Amino acid sequence: MKNWLSPRSTAGIVLIAAALVALPFVLATGGQAWVRIANFAILYVFLALGLNIVVGFAGLLDLGYIAFYAVGAYAWALLASPHFGIHWPVWAILPLGAGLACIAGVLLGSPTLKLRGDYLAIVTLGFGEIVRIFMNNLNAPVNITNGPQGITLIDPVSIAGFRFSGSSEILGVTLSGPQKYYFLLVALAILVIIVNLRLQHSRIGRAWQAIREDEIAAKAVGIDTRNLKLLAFAMGASFGGIAGGIFAAMQGFVSPESFSLIESIMILAMVVLGGMGHIPGVILGAVLLSILPEALRYGVAPVQKLLFGQILVDPESLRMLIFGLALVLVMRFKPAGLWPSPERKRELQPEKAGG
Amino acid sequence: MAETLLAATAVAKHFGGVKALRDVSLTIRSGEVYGLIGPNGAGKTTFFNCLTGLYVPDGGGFEFAGAPLVADAPQQAAARGIARTFQNIRLFGNMTALENVMVGRHVRTRAGVIGAMLQTAATRAEEAAIRQKAIDLLHYVRIEDRADDLARNLSYGDQRRLEIARALATEPKLLCLDEPAAGMNATETEALRDLIDGIRRDGTTVLLIEHDVKLVMGLCDRVAVLDYGALVIEDVPAVVQKDPRVIEAYLGA
Numbered sequence: 123m124k125n126w127l128s129p130r131s132t133a134g135i136v137l138i139a140a141a142l143v144a145l146p147f148v149l150a151t152g153g154q155a156w157v158r159i160a161n162f163a164i165l166y167v168f169l170a171l172g173l174n175i176v177v178g179f180a181g182l183l184d185l186g187y188i189a190f191y192a193v194g195a196y197a198w199a200l201l202a203s204p205h206f207g208i209h210w211p212v213w214a215i216l217p218l219g220a221g222l223a224c225i226a227g228v229l230l231g232s233p234t235l236k237l238r239g240d241y242l243a244i245v246t247l248g249f250g251e252i253v254r255i256f257m258n259n260l261n262a263p264v265n266i267t268n269g270p271q272g273i274t275l276i277d278p279v280s281i282a283g284f285r286f287s288g289s290s291e292i293l294g295v296t297l298s299g300p301q302k303y304y305f306l307l308v309a310l311a312i313l314v315i316i317v318n319l320r321l322q323h324s325r326i327g328r329a330w331q332a333i334r335e336d337e338i339a340a341k342a343v344g345i346d347t348r349n350l351k352l353l354a355f356a357m358g359a360s361f362g363g364i365a366g367g368i369f370a371a372m373q374g375f376v377s378p379e380s381f382s383l384i385e386s387i388m389i390l391a392m393v394v395l396g397g398m399g400h401i402p403g404v405i406l407g408a409v410l411l412s413i414l415p416e417a418l419r420y421g422v423a424p425v426q427k428l429l430f431g432q433i434l435v436d437p438e439s440l441r442m443l444i445f446g447l448a449l450v451l452v453m454r455f456k457p458a459g460l461w462p463s464p465e466r467k468r469e470l471q472p473e474k475a476g477g
Numbered sequence: 478m479a480e481t482l483l484a485a486t487a488v489a490k491h492f493g494g495v496k497a498l499r500d501v502s503l504t505i506r507s508g509e510v511y512g513l514i515g516p517n518g519a520g521k522t523t524f525f526n527c528l529t530g531l532y533v534p535d536g537g538g539f540e541f542a543g544a545p546l547v548a549d550a551p552q553q554a555a556a557r558g559i560a561r562t563f564q565n566i567r568l569f570g571n572m573t574a575l576e577n578v579m580v581g582r583h584v585r586t587r588a589g590v591i592g593a594m595l596q597t598a599a600t601r602a603e604e605a606a607i608r609q610k611a612i613d614l615l616h617y618v619r620i621e622d623r624a625d626d627l628a629r630n631l632s633y634g635d636q637r638r639l640e641i642a643r644a645l646a647t648e649p650k651l652l653c654l655d656e657p658a659a660g661m662n663a664t665e666t667e668a669l670r671d672l673i674d675g676i677r678r679d680g681t682t683v684l685l686i687e688h689d690v691k692l693v694m695g696l697c698d699r700v701a702v703l704d705y706g707a708l709v710i711e712d713v714p715a716v717v718q719k720d721p722r723v724i725e726a727y728l729g730a
Contacts, residue, residue: 317594323584323592324600325607328572332580335569342529342563344555344584344647353590 146301157300164307165410170392170408172361173312178399180354181334183243186250190359192381194219194366195228199376202277214366223363224356231355250386257378272377279371303372318401397459406461415441479506482682489536497523499707512685512697520706521686529561530554555584560649562640564656572628574639578611581646588641614642634665653684
């Protein structure tokens with residue numbers, strides 16, 4: 123924390139802050155769609171950093187993380203839409219959504235406490251699917267989630283009468299809906315970054331790392347592994363729940379298909395690709411992987427037109443191909459991720475002394 | 478006679494048909510170095526694991542510092558003041574030596590998630606105290622110059638020392654060492670002996686499992702011998718050394 127105060131760091135922070143403030147206005151010149159893409163990138167940063175607590179810090183492989191996102195999204199959708207005719211304010215729903223996701227996290231965590239690695243991955247994967255299928259089928263006999271049709275006309279975020287949808291003028295600057303969400307998301311992302319940073323070098327963060335390294339030794343020095351694993355699940359899930367709530371409000375629409383397995387895998391890929399446990403790496407991974415598909419969507423078709431005079435490969439199918447290839451290449455040549463922590467880099471180097 | 482710190486009463490443990498421990502009863506007094514020896518497979522490590530909560534005994538139990546020990550709760554054993562090292566070293570390999578010892582402070586410190594997130598004054602003070610105590614302990618076991626190295630990159634002897642430092646960080650009343658001299662050369666063993674001697678002088682009771690008979694007999698105040706899971710004898714080294722059953726079972730005829 124202390125080196126933050128050095129002149130170089132301060133200059134860096136000022137530059138980053140200026141870039142973050144300018145970004146939505148620059149993007150808006152290319153259309154609001156670009157601002158929306160940036161918003162989703164930040165939402166994924168938020169999600170990836172939430173998952174980083176579970177996977178990166180505590181070393182618990184969670185393939186069902188999207189379930190908590192779904193819980194948060196549906197909590198918002200049900201409590202702020204004409205579906206039930208309930209329109210609660212943001213300060214009530216967002217904590218409630220986070221709380222429900224937290225409970226879901228503990229529910230998932232408690233039966234899996236003794237599992238590790240592959241086995242834990244399978245159970246969490248199943249849990250993620252269960253939640254999605256629940257959302258899909260909870261429209262009969264009592265219609266709660268409106269099934270596969272999803273819930274529409276969800277209220278946007280609105281704080282003290284200030285609505286985040288539609289454009290409005292603040293201090294002489296006209297801000298569009300997506301631009302306003304952008305600043306809200308940046309604020310939330312900064313919050314989750316601070317939480318991540320502070321947890322990492324705390325007593326709790328060290329205990330998580332110890333569990334990741336050697337659970338029996340961790341128990342022997344008096345770490346309550348059960349509670350700490352549950353804490354990791356609960357915290358990760360709460361962040362997922364908050365992200366879900368913002369997602370529902372931003373989109374105005376949720377349906378079960380937003381919460382498929384591939385989403386869980388994408389978020390995990392962001393964490394792993396960027397550099398597990400290393401906060402800047404995770405942010406990089408999240409931004410890259412959420413921008414890449416959009417870049418392909420806008421880039422592939424014109425390039426093909428230019429080269430071949432026609433569109434040979436559909437950008438959507440190319441996306442998965444390139445994505446898979448990128449993942450393989452990164453894991454082959456940078457197994458610790460694109461931007462690993464210095465410690466993690468050392469981990470993957472051959473042992474120097476000892477033995 | 479010094480007061481009893483640990484009393485094991487008829488501790489039994491079996492794995493399937495194998496009786497690893499047969500009603501072992503022994504007492505460890507405050508301030509002594511207590512040796513537990515026996516041939517391979519005699520049940521020494523099993524006894525350790527029962528004591529430190531990794532195994533649940535099938536019979537009997539432990540009374541520690543005047544109250545019974547809860548079985549199957551390693552973290553509670555540590556909280557009560559029982560710390561251990563492992564026969565096959567179990568460090569947090571990808572954490573630095575300093576961080577390993579800092580983890581050992583976990584059970585004696587309080588800071589939670591809220592404190593960590595808000596960085597309250599209390600949390601920061603505690604964090605500084607954890608770090609200082611860990612540095613002191615690295616000095617105590619004389620590996621302070623390796624503080625920032627990853628634990629797995631330490632030499633074998635230093636890893637053993639680091640494990641002892643981590644165990645001491647939990648402020649144990651009873652420090653259990655599982656074959657700390659295994660794989661050490663004569664010089665390293667001599668240094669280890671000084672370290673254990675120092676730990677006793679500083680007021681921590683030590684339970685020592687060891688194969689090195691010379692080390693055990695020279696260092697321990699009292700020695701217990703296990704054979705086939707049963708206690709053969711529990712007495713001062715001079716008596717144990719001369720006991721014909723021990724000579725037959727362990728020291729070699």
